[in-house]
Each structure stands twice: as C-alpha cells, then as structure tokens.
Amino acid sequence: MNTHTLSIPQPASRKAWLGLLTVLALVLLVAMDGSVLYLAMPRVTSALLPTADQALWILDIYGFVVGSLLIAFGNLGDRYGRQKLIMAGAVIFGLGSLGVACSTTPASMIGFRALMGLGGATLLPSGLAIVSALFPDPRQRAQAIGIFAATFAAGFAIGPIIGGLLLQRYDWGAVFLINVPVVLVFLLAAPVLLREVRAARHGRIDLPSLVLSCAGILSFIYSIKSAAAAGFALQQAVAGAAGLLALAAFVRRQATIPFPLLDLSLFKDRIFSIAILTGLVSLVVWSAAGYLSGIYLQSVLGHDVFTTALLALPGAVVLTATCVGTSRIVERTGRKAALVATHLLISLGVFLLLFTTTEAGAAAFVASTLVAGVGYGLSFSLVAEVAVSAVPEARAGAAGSIAETSNEIGNALGIALLGSVAALVFRLAGPGVAGTLNETLAHPSLSNAAAQQAREAFLSGLHAAAGVGGLLMLLVGIAAWIWLPRRLPG
Template sequence: MTAGTTYSPPSTPSTRRRWAGLAVLSASLLVVVMDMTILNLALPAMAEDLRPSSVEQLWIVDIYSLVLAGLLVTASALGDRLGRRRMLVTGFVIFGAASLGVLLADSPGAVIAIRVLLGVGGAMIMPSTLSLIRSLFPDARERATALGIWGATAAVGGALGPIVGGALLQNFSWHSAFLFNVPVMVVAVVAALVLLPESRSDRPGRLDPLATGLSIVGMVGLVYAIKELGKDGISLEVLVIGLLSAALLAGFVLRCLRAAEPMLEIRLFRGRGFTAGVLTALITSFAMVAALLLMAQWLQLVQGWSPLASGVALLPMAVGGLVGSPLAPIVAQRIGPRTVLVAGLAVGAAGFLLLFVLPQPLSYAGIAASLTLIGIGTAPLAVASAVIMAGAPVSQAGSAAAIEESSYEIGAALGITVLGSLAAAVYRAGLPADAPAQARESLAGALTLDNPALSGAAQTAFADSLTWFGLAGGLLLLTVAGLVLYLTPRSLDLSATHP
C-alpha cells in the first residue's frame, strides 16, 4: 500500500458464503495433496515411456517440492500486498495450465519444466488457503472448526491420491496423472471468483529484493541438502550446500527482524503458543510422510500387493485423520488446545511404538492398527493450525501461513531423510555380508537380482528396519510432545479473537 492510503477491511461475508468459500479452499488443497501422491504411482510408466536418466528422474520427483518451498514466503508476501484471492486464482491458472501442458511433453526435460510450474502454482495456492480462512472466519471458534475441515481435507487427499492414481493408471496413460487437475482447476477458478472475497493485509511487508533472494535460495538449498543427505549420506557437497543455505536463511531472519515492515513476520515466534503450533505441524509432517513411504514399500515389495491395493491398504491413516480432524477443535474448546496437541502427539507415538512391539513377521492387521493410530495423531494438526493463525492478526496472516506451510515442507523432507536413513541403515545391516551393491542400495534393487535366497533375506531385513523405525519415530514424537507441553500456555484459548 502507498503512503496515505486508507485501508478499509472488507465486510465479513454471510455465513453461507463463508462456508461455500471454505469448500473452494478445501477442494484446492485436496487436488494439490492428491497430485503429490498420484505422481509417485505414475513414475514407473513415465520412466518406461520417456527413458529419463537416474538424475532426470530424481529431478522430476524433487523439483516440485524445491520450487514450492523456495517460493512460499515470496508468494505469501505478494498475496498480502496484491490480494490473497488474486494470488490463489493465479495459482489455480498456473497449476491447471501446467497440467494441460503435459500433452506436449515428449522428454524428461519437458516434464521437469511442468513440475517447476506446478511448484510455482502450488506455492501460490497453499499459503493463500490458510490466509483466506483467517480472513473469512474472524470468529475464533468458527475458524477452529473451519481449520478442522481443512485438515480433514488434507487427510482425504493423501488417501485418495494413491487410489485415484491407481485407477487412472490402470485405464489410461501416465499423462492422466496430470490431466486430472485441469477440469478441477477450471471449476476452482470460477468458484473462487464468485465465492471468495478479496483479502489484503492492512500492513503488508515491504517488498525486499534482497530478502526475497535470501529466502528463495536458502529454502531451496536447505530442502535440497536434506533430500540429498537422505539419498547419499553426508558428503562435502551436501555439507557445503547445507551450511550455505543455513547462513542465507539466518541472514533472511536477521533482515526481517531489523525491518520495520518485514517481508515475513519472524517476531510471531515470540508467542510460545505459535511456536508450539509450528513445532507440532513440523514433527507431524515429519512422522506421517516417512511412515507412508516405508509402509507403502512394505505393502508392495514385501507383501507383493499392487499399487492400487497398497493405496487402499493405507486408508486407515486417512480414516483416523478424517474422523479426528473435525472433532479436534471441538474437543480443544472443552479441554484446551494444549491437552489436544500433546495427546495427539502421544497417540501418534503409540502408533509408531506399536510397530516395535508387534511380533514378527508383521501382518497387515498390525500395520493397519499402527496406521490408524498415526492417522488419529495427525488430527490435532487442525488445532495446531488454529493456534498458529490465532497467534497472528489478520494483517500477518500471510506470514503465519507461510511459516506453517514451510514447516510442512521441511518436516516432510526431514522425515524421509532422518527416519528413512535410519531404516535404510538397519536394512543394510540385516543383509548377508556378501550382498551385492544393488541389493544394499534398496529392497527394490535386491528383488531385481533373481536370487530367491537374497530376496527373502532382504525382505526380512526390510521388515526389521520397519520395527526400529517405529521405535525411533515413537520416541521422537514423545520427546516433542513434552516440548509442546512446556511451550503451550495452559491458559491458551482458541475462542479468543486476535485483532
């Protein structure tokens, strides 16, 4: 806003329009979350058609999250200044156009470019949904319920992705994994323009080119270093990139702290409740993504199930989240958000520890019980979102949304790196001493060697790794639960409306 401009906040939409607007925001989140999981199933068919090199295939997978993480802060700052609905609709258009562009993709490079554009669109969509919920629902109780529905939608998207993807890929080419987004984005653009009011910050942060560069390069470098650490272990390259990225992000934080009108309001972390909410979001994403990755591999590579059957078998996690997410804010109003956050982390920890105590060989019944508990443990994410957004005034909703979404991205990358690397180390330790390098690299590699004895040993080693993965994940969640208990004020009340 220019100096001297008077800001008039928009009137609160009617009840019907608010909840219809929430439906639009939730549907957009549903598609973005589903898109992440559908691509994983499409990779084998895509690789067979386009013949990407191993490096190209890694970039196809990773570039989306790198671009998304790098642009979250910038997109949120632009939304605060130019309009959050405008940013959301622009994200829809880019996401839909990039998905349609797959019809012209005839090389790995073209698919990588499409994934870059999808990351740009996703970076505009994800924080805009949270910012608009904050402005759509000024009443804190209504907002907590809305965020519960929003969280349940994310759980549904994670579950539907493998199922929808499996069904599409059994009947159509891999292009359908992208084209699925196009009609949904068309409807979303129209619905957003009709149902969502425009929302801007009355005190938008100053657009700072240096801070923008520091945030983009720092976040991309950090997520890249974390991913490479999980794939190849510690190396000089990863160490240098990680340290430089941390230094750049530290410079970004210092610049924001010193600015009168910062691009990202880092001072929000002064609120202990806000910090506890962000920590809960980060560690829940950390645990959930790692669990889905390893359990999906167990279902397909140890049990021999198809991708579609494996997707259906992972539903208990989504069911736990779907049932718990709308209820969590209601329960928090009765017993307090502090208790709900800590209890959710404790239930998730129980799901992980169940993997450790289950008898070997693991059965699907035990895995389903573990998935259900982990899913219920994700339900308080809705309360964490409510705590985060309650800790920020409407003018800083973009900053709060960017911080929360960044915590999800960093948490997911860290989960795969830390817990995935631990499971990989246990797996390798369980292989015969003379196992070839291909088998030591992954269970999938061992199964391609046409050696029944080695395949059986590798499958047993992978099941053992899942057991120790459960112990590590459970202890980590319990530790964070204690930290959240300490940080969250006992008196925190989500019904109090922040000005």
C-alpha cells in the same frame, strides 16, 4: 430499532457458498496430490528408473518450493489481490500437472513438480483468505473455515482410493491428469463467484531473503540426501556448508529488515514455538511414514496398488473424523492435553511399524495408521489455531503464514531426512546392486537370495526411520508437557 437490526448477522448468500465450493475443489486437489504420489511412486520408479536421490527429489521438491515461497506469496496476494494470485497459481499448477503426467525422465518430472509447487504456494493461503472474505458473519466464517480444513483432510482419505482405481486401469500419469479439468472449471467459475481480497497494509518483498531461504534449504537437503544415497564426498560437504551459511544469513537478515519474510520475534512466545514445532515434526513423520509404507506394502509384501489404497483408507477416515471432532475433544480435555496427546498418539502409531516383517505387516500398518491418524487429525486442526491464539491479533496473519510454512517444510523434510535415513540403511545392508529397492528388484540377473536381502535391507531402513520419527515426536511431546502452561489461550 435500526441498531438492533444491524446487529443481526446477515446469512451468507448462495453465491458465497458456491464460491466456497469452487475454492474447495482446489484444496481437494492439493491434498489428494500428496497421498496419490506416495501411492504411485513404485510405478514411477519402475517407469523412469530414478536414482535414490532423484526419487527423493521427485517426492519433496514440491514441498520445498511451496514452503520457501508461501510467506512471500502471501505478501504478493496482500499487495496485488488474492483472486488474481490464486487464478495465476491454478494455471501454473495445472500446467505443472500436465507436464508431470507426460514426463519421460526423472529430471523432467522433478522440474514439473517444482512448477506445481510454484502454483501450489498460492492456493492454500490465498484460498483461505478468499473464503474468510466471503463470509462476513464470524459464526458462518468459522463454519466455512472448518469445512476448508475438513476438505483438506478428506483429500488424504479419498486420494488413495481414486489413485488406486486409476492406477489399476491406466498409466501412473493419469493420477496427475485429473488435476487439469478441475483447474479449468475453477478458472471459469472463479471470476463469477469469487471477489478480490487485498490487505489494507503491506510491506515490500525482500528478494535477498527469498533467495537466501530457497538456496539454503535446497543446498542443505541436497547434501543430506546425496550423502545418504551415494556416501559422503567433498561436493556434499560443500553444498551442506553453503546451505547452512545461507540459512544463517537469512535468519540474521530477518532481524534487521523492516518487513521480514519470517517474523522471528513471534518465537519468543513458548506456546507459539511449541505449536510450530508440533506442526513441523508431525509432518516430518507423516510424509516419511506414508512414503516408506507405500513402498513396503507394494514392493516388499507384494500387494497391488488398489489393495494398498484400501489398507490406507481406515487411517485416513480416522484422520478426517478427528479433524471434524477436534473441537469437541478440546472442550473435554483442554488444549494442552489435546496438543500433548497429538505427539504421544503419533509416536505410538509410528512405533507400531516396528512390528512389520518381510512376510507380514499389513495388520501392523493399519493399526499404525489408526492410532497415528487420531494424532495427525488433532495436529492439523490445532497447530494453526494455537499458534494464532498465542500472538496479538495484529500479528495473526504472520503467525498463520508461519504455521502453514512449517507444515509444508515438514512435509518435505520428512522424506528428505527420514527418507535419507532409510536410504542410508538400504545402501549399507542391501546387496549393492542399486540404490533403491525397486531398482534392485528390477535388475534382470538378480538372484532370489539378493532379492530377499534387498527386502530385508529396506525393512531395516523403514524400522530405522520409524524409530527416529517416533522418538522425535515423543521428545517434542515431553517438551510440550513441561513448557506449556496448564491453560492455553483461545
């Protein structure tokens, strides 16, 4: 009788559900931050007048810092406690948000965005571990993790609306100031509602690996972005070569140390490799399309910030709904078909941006986000699940960390790489007044002909980036169809 009683799962307490809500507040902030920044960038560039490469750094330094530190901070959380780490991260994220809101120069904004990334590197992995520990019953735990993922997707949906409302009435800094009171409420509630989580076993953090990964990523991307904005020079070539050498040394070191930051042996499994590649490339396309489309709608078509937010809403709603309904889609189609469909839908959606012109394009943009939104929703829900299911249970934590890292790096690489493609086209085809569209349009003596040339050059850059991004997704989709087995584990 006692055995039977113990086998009945105990429902989670009210405190556990309140703890979930506390963590979700931070998750919502992180998700909103990305979509709000894309929307605010035209205002930011008009106010701070960053150069072309500074504008790209403002957008992607956060993702690079998070992606570089995510696995290392996961290790720190295992050793010292997830609750301590997420609270420290929330403080840093809040201070970075306050600093960004008060920035008066591009350099200070880049620095404070990096500080936000330092805090953000603790929030998602630590939050997920804490949520999992709050719900010992597997069924309720799965439900809580589903709510966690849906909240992250919903942040992208409501971010542009909240951001649009704030930007209509206040300066661009207001979209970052809203983070501060949420962080304060979290810091008051977390000690009461959350409990500490540590791993039973952990390895030491390899500092040389951490330095090599950060230096390699930042140096390589700096060389690409600087070359696109200002042309090739010895400085860019040296930085690019140094970055590649650092990354090569990082990969080599991971194969020789007992506790690597990146478990390369996991990539021997083709299912795992395709899942990680899907997460990486889909976020590359996602971030570049969001960034360039926001500038296009406001600076080329002339829509105000709130109208731009409303145009982005249908796609964000479709994305959120797809996240919620992915399990049902997978039941009907199977995991392989759903994963391949991810690539095809994103590719098709991005290719629809090729129908935009300098006179009209809002309808093409909405159609693009609706089609691609289904693909992004599938990707956000499937990538980590497929990656974790492809490896032994004992290595599920490492697989999940790599999946999270691929998303963050992809988010930053999209703006850096595809954004650099657009910047290069603009530099070659534009009127040569300045390195960015907003800088050019703000020039006091700009003629109407030069302004039109600048808009057409930016549109050509958008089309080039969309073409490259859509082709990348299509190629990965073909590889997934060929290499993946008919039935995926899970």
